[in-house]
Amino acid sequence: MLVDDDLSTKGKCSYIKIRQMEIDDLPVVFHLGERLFSAEEAPNLYRTWDQYEVVDLFNADSEFCLVAELDDRIIGFALGTTVTKSRSAWKYGYLIWLGVEPSHHRSGVAQRLFNRFKDLMLKTGVRMLLVDTEAENLAALHFFRKQGFGNPQQHIYLSMNLAALQQSLKRKQNGESSDHRIRKNHS
């Protein structure tokens, strides 16, 4: 297991340890993410953050799933993956989720997580790192810019509400099953 001990983070006299995520960490990471990616703060992230996201990334790329631990408590995480294209020598690293417990913001925790993530990416032969976030997420944008990310490309999210269609599908299914019962009773 990779462990990185650092005596101080911006003057805090506590140990902050960056290490690989383990199976027992999954619920803690999931619930921390639930608090960070709320519907009010980050609607798009809120829609895509769920327990499968954490489980799937852990299954697929556990070596690229990191946590920050302070006094045996998880206060941050970085979850990522790599992408290889069949006709390209380039390997991309994608930092999909990054989050830090709000009471520890601006203490350099994300910085430490990112440094470790970047080291892992370099070691695995990645030539370009990708991140994305909402345009209004100024904290994340400042953070990523500070790390050296640039060349922002616009990406528009569209949504379609299927609630009405769901209702009519349900009505249709209920109607069909009662029709079916009626036909059965008559025969």
Ligand SMILES: CC(C)(COP(=O)(O)OP(=O)(O)OC[C@H]1O[C@@H](n2cnc3c(N)ncnc32)[C@H](O)[C@@H]1OP(=O)(O)O)[C@@H](O)C(=O)NCCC(=O)NCCS
């Ligand atoms: C973005 C986030 C991960 C940053 O975590 P953090 O641990 O507070 O960041 P750090 O303390 O390592 O910050 C490093 C640098 O990034 C920049 N930065 C971070 N947060 C910032 C903010 N709110 N405003 C301006 N700059 C900020 C600063 O330059 C900071 O250095 P400084 O404190 O010396 O000025 C954190 O705000 C968070 O968890 N947000 C909610 C989840 C999220 O939006 N994740 C990103 C998309 S998946």
